[in-house]
Amino acid sequence: MEVVILPGAKQIGALAADVVESLLARKADAVLGLATGSSPLPVYDELVRRHREQGLSFAGARVFTLDEYVGLAPDHPQSYREVIRRDFTDRMDLPADRVLCPDGAAQDLPAACLEYEAAIRSAGGVDVQLLGVGTDGHIGFNEPVSSLSSRTRIKTLLEQTRRDNSRFFGGLEHVPRHVVTQGLGTILEARHIVLVAAGARKAEAVHDFVEGPVAAICPASVLQLHPHVSVLVDAAAASALQLSEYYRHSYNGKPAWQGL
Numbered sequence: 589m590e591v592v593i594l595p596g597a598k599q600i601g602a603l604a605a606d607v608v609e610s611l612l613a614r615k616a617d618a619v620l621g622l623a624t625g626s627s628p629l630p631v632y633d634e635l636v637r638r639h640r641e642q643g644l645s646f647a648g649a650r651v652f653t654l655d656e657y658v659g660l661a662p663d664h665p666q667s668y669r670e671v672i673r674r675d676f677t678d679r680m681d682l683p684a685d686r687v688l689c690p691d692g693a694a695q696d697l698p699a700a701c702l703e704y705e706a707a708i709r710s711a712g713g714v715d716v717q718l719l720g721v722g723t724d725g726h727i728g729f730n731e732p733v734s735s736l737s738s739r740t741r742i743k744t745l746l747e748q749t750r751r752d753n754s755r756f757f758g759g760l761e762h763v764p765r766h767v768v769t770q771g772l773g774t775i776l777e778a779r780h781i782v783l784v785a786a787g788a789r790k791a792e793a794v795h796d797f798v799e800g801p802v803a804a805i806c807p808a809s810v811l812q813l814h815p816h817v818s819v820l821v822d823a824a825a826a827s828a829l830q831l832s833e834y835y836r837h838s839y840n841g842k843p844a845w846q847g848l
């Protein structure tokens with residue numbers, strides 16, 4: 589795991605966008621795993637800027653999103669299918685039929701979860717997976733005590749997560765209780781994982797998953813088992829890390845050709 593402490597969200601967005609851009613340069617039909625939430629927005633804004641100003645193209649790429657609320661209509665403004673469309677894919681040259689999301693409105697949810705896993709497999713797996721992290725250490729919607737080898741499935745949200753996300757719904761009572769999410773085992777199969785986090789409210793979760801034990805109580809800690817994870821954080825999100833000086837020293841001394 590490589591931890592990169594950056595001055596702010598803009599620099600986090602630029603570095604994560606570099607990873608995506610260099611992937612697309614060597615593989616135009618790359619498979620990207622995208623996350624919703626506010627953390628990846630600077631990455632999406634930067635990719636859109638490069639698309640508009642520098643011709644970065646997503647025309648050959650495919651996208652899989654991580655998770656979805658259960659019970660929202662697919663065109664509900666807070667369904668993650670809509671959120672990723674608004675925040676990113678509609679602003680890029682990415683055909684809508686190349687963006688796949690877990691189906692939280694399916695009649696048969698377990699069958700839809702299996703189909704989603706099969707679709708990721710038949711696309712050849714995810715090349716770069718972008719992640720945020722919840723204040724309780726969740727990734728996707730894998731809440732604490734998720735199995736570390738879980739696959740796409742239904743989960744129940746913690747009240748803390750529902751409260752965190754209530755700002756998007758205009759009140760806690762409107763936040764769904766159930767979700768479908770790629771599992772931790774699914775996420776671990778991505779070839780390169782880039783997790784972005786900013787702000788002091790993420791500091792404890794960042795410390796726990798980077799430096800704490802691998803434990804289901806902090807689902808993101810499973811990333812310690814992955815061979816290629818880049819954690820991009822601002823100083824506030826890094827403020828509880830014990831080895832922050834070491835991370836700064838390692839990144840500053842890294843040869844530029846190495847990339848992330």
Ligand code: GLP
Nearest residue numbers: 623625626627720721722728729
């Ligand atoms: C949601 C999403 C996660 C996201 C998390 C953090 O619960 N399911 O994928 O990482 O929120 O969101 P934010 O980046 O807005 O803090």
